[in-house]
Amino acid sequence: MKRRIGITKNGLLYIAIALLGGILLAVILFNLLTGSTGVPKKLSMIENTELRTGPQAIYPVIYKVEKGDRFNIIERKGKWFYVSDKDKRKGWIAGWHTNLNITKDQPVRKNPFKGKTVLIDPGHGGSDQGASSKAGTLEKEVTLKTSLMLRDKLKAEGAHVVMTRDSDEYVKLKDRKGVADAFISIHSDALEESSPHGLTVYYNSKSQKPFADTLHLAIKEKTLLSDRGVRQENFQVIRQTKIPAVLVELGYISNPTDETMMNDKVYRQLVTTSIVDGVRNYFLY
């Protein structure tokens, strides 16, 4: 009996030591996970700014934030904080507007287009006219006009631009690719029915989604056509390339409002300017 008690005492000691070690480890882990080791739980604003839907200035504003406003920090991503206010509304705030002593990011390059090549692909062409409307609008013409305007704007910004076609010629789908930093294929949708309308930005692989999202945000901000959002689709021209690539369906040629817009030079100015904005934002971050 005595021997057994002795062993049990030793055993208890080991268990106690193991328990203490475990508790210590748990405390350290808890601190690491909750950020008690240095990442603050709250922040307050030292100047007015905006609460945004994502951790970049290109994301839409949720509401205006004022100097002195206080937030709980949920998560940190780089110099941005995901926070919640007293009404549990959540969003992202740039750290340099807060009391957390964070310096603002300097844009990596002064001109984000410098040294960049953009490959523009005006859909269809030549014997392939693409979709057409009852009024006689041809997709291959809309895509070329829009693409040429986009080319001129990107060049004016300092980008190097390559076109898969710059006149009314037929180019095979498999040849609509090349070495570039970004690829934009321009098309317009069409259906038998005239009611569907709106602009869509398509990507194929997951790696292309950030480019599609950035471009879509910029287009949504400026254009008047209804927004069909960002969608994944198995189009050959974006599937056959590894570079950031999107296919923009400008609108429905089969919808009279969309058709009028696409044929309108002022509208094309809006769309191409917004695409340039999106490409700039993508190259900038």
Ligand SMILES: [Zn+2]
């Ligand atoms: Zn098309």
